[in-house]
Amino acid sequence: MTVPSENIVDVSALSFEQARDELVLVVKELEQGAPTLEHSLALWERGEALAARCEEWLLGAKRRLEAARGTAETDPATES
Template structure:
């Protein structure tokens, strides 16, 4: 995955991915540009999936105590 993608937030990566998809759907790109856009889109998708997995793990780590307060359970 290109280094500059790893520094993007989930929202930034998703926004760029949406732009790439719109560009590819438009069908106006030259073949080589479309291939490069597709490759970057695949890397962005992978980055977004990793960010979502991290967020899901953090949310699952939050447990509610019987008194209603929240606590963090240790992650494996």
């Protein structure tokens, strides 16, 4: 995953799948051992940001599901 910093995409612009896939790569590189402490710290920080982005997407999806369920439960057309 050694990517020049100018090519790193802002985490807030990533889809869930993009963030998850990059997080997997970051974890793999951390497990293999980065060449320097500075590189390890940069990977760790990127991984934390990616994990937070994934969680943000998941919480958003959960809220949408809860809203949809709430709408279905209160919609008279869905009542028998």
